[in-house]
Amino acid sequence: MTAKVIDGKAYAEGLRVRIAKAVKELGAKHGLKPGLAVVLVGEDPASKVYVANKAKQTVEVGMNSWEHRLDAATSEKDLLALVDKLNNDPAVHGILVQLPLPKQIDSTKVLNTINPAKDVDGFHVVNAGKLATGQDSLVACTPVGSVMLAKDALGKLDGLEAVVIGRSNIVGKPVAQLLLQENCTVTIAHSKTKDLPGVVRRADLVIAAVGRPEMVKGDWIKPGACVIDVGINRIERDGKGKLVGDCDYASCSAVAGSITPVPGGVGPMTIACLLHNTVRAACAQKSVPVPEM
Ligand SMILES: Nc1nc(=O)c2c([nH]1)NC[C@@H]1CN(c3ccc(C(=O)N[C@@H](CCC(=O)O)C(=O)O)cc3)C=[N+]21
Numbered sequence: 119m120t121a122k123v124i125d126g127k128a129y130a131e132g133l134r135v136r137i138a139k140a141v142k143e144l145g146a147k148h149g150l151k152p153g154l155a156v157v158l159v160g161e162d163p164a165s166k167v168y169v170a171n172k173a174k175q176t177v178e179v180g181m182n183s184w185e186h187r188l189d190a191a192t193s194e195k196d197l198l199a200l201v202d203k204l205n206n207d208p209a210v211h212g213i214l215v216q217l218p219l220p221k222q223i224d225s226t227k228v229l230n231t232i233n234p235a236k237d238v239d240g241f242h243v244v245n246a247g248k249l250a251t252g253q254d255s256l257v258a259c260t261p262v263g264s265v266m267l268a269k270d271a272l273g274k275l276d277g278l279e280a281v282v283i284g285r286s287n288i289v290g291k292p293v294a295q296l297l298l299q300e301n302c303t304v305t306i307a308h309s310k311t312k313d314l315p316g317v318v319r320r321a322d323l324v325i326a327a328v329g330r331p332e333m334v335k336g337d338w339i340k341p342g343a344c345v346i347d348v349g350i351n352r353i354e355r356d357g358k359g360k361l362v363g364d365c366d367y368a369s370c371s372a373v374a375g376s377i378t379p380v381p382g383g384v385g386p387m388t389i390a391c392l393l394h395n396t397v398r399a400a401c402a403q404k405s406v407p408v409p410e411m
């Protein structure tokens with residue numbers, strides 16, 4: 119069996135077209151132009167790539183984009199002051215502080231200083247708590263994008279065995295919450311899980327979010343399962359830089375029913391969902407209905 123390739127890049131492009139239409143409509147009907155501010159502290163290479171893509175796509179869908187680049191030695195106090203300024207700027211509807219942050223800065227404190235209404239990453243404890251208790255909230259972008267792709271591949275997820283590999287606050291935990299809302303039976307596996315291959319083999323839907331290059335092997339996958347690979351790992355192979363996921367694509371795609379590639383899978387969905395959240399946040403802040411997207 120050769121898995122169907124889930125084209126996240128194409129899905130994300132379609133979503134961005136719908137977002138662009140919604141932004142146009144908000145401008146015409148309400149004079150509202152959603153705006154996203156991204157704060158990057160230091161020189162993390164993965165974050166730089168992401169910020170560049172994001173700024174370009176924000177402008178392409180017709181929104182305002184601001185980039186704040188701060189020195190790697192920036193103090194926590196100075197970063198908190200910038201967040202406060204953005205919280206109080208009515209033109210800024212979404213705020214994203216790139217992770218990871220340098221070690222002198224307490225990232226939990228920074229994330230929880232963002233106004234929850236502008237927290238388009240969905241990382242604020244209020245938004246995480248609302249997601250966990252089934253209240254309407256801004257939800258983390260990679261989890262939302264992952265579930266959109268799983269539903270695109272499988273249709274309804276009701277009753278499926280889902281195994282999430284990874285328990286981070288950024289992906290593992292929120293994606294498990296979303297899958298629970300979709301009526302999956304959810305297992306969260308992690309580095310201390312006994313017989314991880316055996317646990318993964320039960321899954322109709324695998325969400326791999328561990329950050330270990332090519333860790334999940336084909337013989338861990340139940341034949342026909344859907345594999346959503348959240349990992350974006352930069353590795354060296356044959357003297358060249360290469361982007362690989364948390365799944366060994368060659369062996370997994372020989373067994374799975376459908377699989378996301380890296381690049382071109384979940385990554386583009388993360389950015390599209392960020393734009394989606396920014397539109398939702400802007401509408402909520404201006405008390406206008408959220409257009410169809
Ligand atoms: N506060 C915060 N929120 C984030 O969402 C966040 C973050 N910090 N820090 C860094 C990670 C990483 N991340 C990516 C998103 C999209 C791609 C993406 O579009 N990837 C393309 C390829 C990009 C390439 O070619 O390098 C793809 O997978 O096809 C990559 C990485 C968001 N992150």
Ligand SMILES: [Mg+2]
Nearest residue numbers: 260348350388
């Ligand atoms: Mg990610």
